[in-house]
Amino acid sequence: MAQIKLDGTSKVFGDITVIPPLDLEIGKGEFVVFVGPSGSGKSTLLRLIAGLEQVSGGRIYIEGRDITTTPCGDRGLAMVFQSYALYPHMTVRQNMAFPLEMAGEAKASINRSIEETAHVLDITRFLDRRPAQLSGGQRQRVAIGRAIVRNPTAFLFDEPLSNLDAALRSSTRLEIMKLHQQLGATMIYVTHDQVEAMTMADRIVVLNHGKIEQVGTPQELYERPANLFVAEFIGAPRMNRIEGEAAAALGAGTIGVRPEHIRIVQESGLWQATVEVIENLGAESHVHTRSDVAGPLVVRMSGSPGVKIGDRIGLSPADGFVHRFDRHGMALR
Amino acid sequence: MRTIPQQREGRLLLVPLVTFLLVFLSFPALVDIVYALSDVTFQTMRAPELVGLRNFGTVLADPEFWSACWFSLRFGGLTAFIECALGLALAIFLSPIVCRYGWTIAILMLPMMVAPSMVGLMYRLVLHEFAGPLPYYLTLWSGTSPAFLDAGHAFWTLVVVEVLQWTPFAFLLFHVAYISISSEIREAAAMDKAGAWRILWRIELPMMKATIAIALGIRFIDGFRVFDNVFTLTGAGAGGSTTSLSIYIYQSFFKGGQIGQAVAASALLFFTSLIVLYAGGMLKSYRERRRVAA
Incomplete structure (x- = not known):
């Protein structure tokens, strides 16, 4: 059964159609990567699912519930931003506590969740530091931690590795994949990097000008590209x-x-x-x-x-x- | 090339700063200290007669000095608070408009472009009991008009005038601080289920804390040492009710010719602000040490 379902979802900014009506189903526990060149609408699509942008047409369902007009905080989704978007005036602990406090959880259970998550991500040492005192990779972990601690229906990642250097990028990539296996949670991941898409995805959605060019496993896309765009986008050196x-x-x-x-x-x-x-x-x-x-x-x-x-x-x-x-x-x- | 030992190099580099301080600060400061300790008038300015701390005693015993201090404190504190509160509200409330139409900032900045003494003169005309348009129309429409510049109202009139002129300054600082908060942080908070009020209280205001403190500080200093608009609008006005500390010093210096007393008063002001600044610095470093230790 599809956990997240887009039904004729579209987005228009003024006169410009960023995403023409589009259908997509994402299964429970799936790791789906939206990939495409810049301006392909992949981030916009993610933001529509997140609720940070309002859809111009069509509907979005999560676990069968129509959430097209539900505010972003009530969709049960967690997002990791490109800039990490940590709250700079709060310690790591306070950053991770924030979503739980907003959800009205009790203090004891908040502390327990934070300790557990910090242990999983190996950030216990940093709990009382501020984001400014952390390296890029450590901030990245905290951002992921802030998402995990809420125990969301699905995780949304918006180019989370693009601010890291090459070595850190590949190790963090591996960690996110391990995390996906460990949590078994649905993850939607946006990137412009076809290597990230190929290595991480269960299924890849190739986008171009807001249109889905092809949806398939990395192997399908590599072996049987539906068109020239996908053929040239997947694989390096290019076809x-x-x-x-x-x-x-x-x-x-x-x-x-x-x-x-x-x-x-x-x-x-x-x-x-x-x-x-x-x-x-x-x-x-x-x-x-x-x-x-x-x-x-x-x-x-x-x-x-x-x-x-x-x-x-x-x-x-x-x-x-x-x-x-x-x-x-x-x-x- | 000959190298200079590091310690000497450091001293050498400090020379221009020290020279500047000596020339522009120490000479007036020295003269001030001498005058503060002397019996001196315009006739004896080049031959002050040392009298010890007598001037300080006279000043401290002068009820007008204390009422001027109280006026300045009240005026500085109140205007700083109102200006910052209004400026903050405007910055947050108008930010969608100001971000979209940048030119609106120019209009909001307009009051700041006018010299404070001109503002004083202008309001003196506008609020004048017989000639002013505001009392005229108020009387025409409601049958009565408050006497804006009498002893009972002068303070509040001045507060309003000051606030109208300087709220844009606070607004500008807060606007810059507000728009520099990245939109991803607000979005992250929204994803974390925080509503607009909670984003304001838990995320935006704490992130603007430093700017708020700076704006309050600058506006307090500016309001505390107020002179020109008060002087042109009410003078020391309405039975001495609007004598700010600056006006008190000015009056005893130029009008009373009691140079020693005036300088002693300014020296007191100087030492007080030094103590306040030093205490502030101590508090800050104490807090930082405590945070590092924690």
Whole structure:
């Protein structure tokens, strides 16, 4: 059964339709990631669910209850903001107590909840400090703690990792995933980073201009993108896009081949190309080539490349890994 | 390059500041101290005759000094409180309008642009018992009008005049503090089920605490040492009922020619404010130490 259900939900700012009517169902305990480029409406969609924005049309249901016009505090949702939005004049303990006090809980049970949550997140040491005395990662934990302590129906995350440095980002990512397993709670997570989306999500919702391009598991999106936008958005380095004759030869307007699905074949190959740039990452290499008929092509291969800049090489796509799209960018199956 | 030892370097860097203080503060301060301890008039200004603490005794025994102190305290405290309360209410209440239409700030700032002495003169005209339009129309419509500038009302008239002129200052400070609270914090509080009042009391006001303290302090100092608008509106006015401390000092200096007494009064004011500031600083550091220890 769907725990959160959007039914024709839309949002209009003035004359601009940010989100055209859209349907989506999110199951209990699911980790759903909204991903898309900036301006895709992913944050707006989250804020509609949170109740921080009023919907312009359609309805929103949580556990079957219509909460379209319910104020944000009464929806039973907790949100972790990009800036953490901790209350700077309160200690960590007071920050975490605030939502419970607002809900009118007794002091003893508030203290118990805080102690438990602080233990889970390993922030017991910081309980009497102010947010200004904490590092970015520690503030992040407190923000998550303030959300957990309320025991909400679902967690909403609005790009929570974008203010952290790369190392901290990947470790916090892991922690959020562990937390999801531990709590088994529904989580909706907004990011523009497809790596975060792929690694964390049970299901990904790819958004573009407020429209849902595709909903599916990371594997589905990677293997069977519904259109060119999803195909190019998911996967790094991005999918090679080939138009013109080379595409027409396969009966498509555009074809796409992921860099990891092209092989360098010294002699013939489907496409002849010249090596332009080589990025050697140690475990793998990205070979940037320019093909005579297919244009620029990136090849991803494990280990060192074995070719030099300026080499003439032949390239062949792996069988069964060529994605075909029609003139409108929709996948041909 | 020759390096200067750190200690000497520090002293060297302090030279301009110390020079400035010596030239602009210590000379007048010294002269003040000498005059405060002397019997001196305009005729004997270059040859003051030391009389010890007699001037201080005279001042402290002068009931007019105490009533001037009381006036200044009451005036400073009351106007600071009203200005800050009104300014805070305006800043919060008008913030949607002011944020949307920035030019409205210019209109709200207008009273501050006028020189306080001009404000005094203006109200003197507007409130004048016979010539003023306000008493005229009040009499026309209600048959009677209070005498705004008599002994019974002068204090309150001055309070209103001061508040009307300086509420915009408090408003400006609070407006800046209010809009600098990030919207995500308000949203977080709303998600935490806090209503508008609770957000105001538990989140916004505590976050504006420092600004509120500063605004109260500045407005109190400004109100305490009030001179120009009071002087032009009522003089020491209505039977001495509006003698502020500044006016008391001015009168005994220039009108009474009792330079020693006037300077002694200002010295008392100086030491009192020094003690208050020092106590404030002690309290603050004590609180901080207690917080760190806790």
